[in-house]
């Protein structure tokens with residue numbers, strides 16, 4: 060990288076079209092929202108990621124999230140969370156179709172993802188955000204995996220039974236810390252995720268909890284949708300210590316497109332693709348290119364000027380080319396690194 064002259068002949072549009080471009084964190088409207096198969100406005104009435112926008116933007120794959128907001132840590136709260144997670148996973152599994160020469164397919168192993176890509180299908184990879192979805196029942200993780208989930212984000216905003224959050228919820232009675240990082244149950248959940256071949260996502264987790272997960276997990280952990288704190292100092296972003304831990308365990312951070320995580324106080328119309336790629340450059344310089352990737356958090360707060368929805372994804376590739384990254388490096392950033400982690404999780408699960 061950084062030898063821009065070598066890139067003078069590279070056509071970013073052709074390059075982008077050739078990639079298995081994968082977004083590691085996309086929310087879905089819930090409980091109701093526009094159909095995934097139909098183009099809709101990108102405002103609150105529509106969605107920033109649907110099949111027409113993915114195809115227009117050269118996006119081949121996405122992790123679609125069964126997201127559970129934090130609620131009371133009570134049997135009733137856990138039951139509501141469990142049932143919502145299952146219903147959302149069912150909805151994500153329903154985002155498949157094969158009509159008029161256009162196919163979408165749920166794929167939850169690397170072999171299946173690569174086969175779907177060879178067949179020209181748009182690829183749906185399910186995942187679960189917030190360990191609150193399993194309450195105190197470790198057995199639910201296998202049920203989520205059975206519905207295709209490939210990662211669990213351990214927390215959201217607010218502490219849960221597994222871990223402390225980077226953003227405690229005073230309205231739910233949270234103190235600054237509840238467990239001092241991971242709870243006993245949280246440690247057991249990390250090992251169960253390893254056994255199931257699901258990745259451990261430390262986005263939203265407290266700094267202490269993230270470091271503990273990175274040390275404990277037998278599979279590289281990752282932040283599926285976070286920026287770096289050195290460039291935007293908010294608790295939700297990963298600090299240098301965590302970046303080094305992610306590098307040392309073979310993991311990664313997938314930079315997110317939420318404006319206020321990209322730039323302090325950032326708003327959608329004031330944040331640019333260049334601001335976003337600054338976060339990629341930072342991790343590349345500090346940790347190496349193998350430890351960084353791309354996520355949008357579209358339909359969950361992500362999106363800014365130049366990358367407002369999935370149809371504009373090629374703008375990122377154009378900026379990466381402009382900064383001197385070569386085709387192999389851009390492919391690694393756009394999903395290759397994440398697939399390496401998924402493959403590793405499969406090997407650990409099988410071992």
Ligand SMILES: [Zn+2]
Nearest residue numbers: 188262263284
């Ligand atoms: Zn999130």
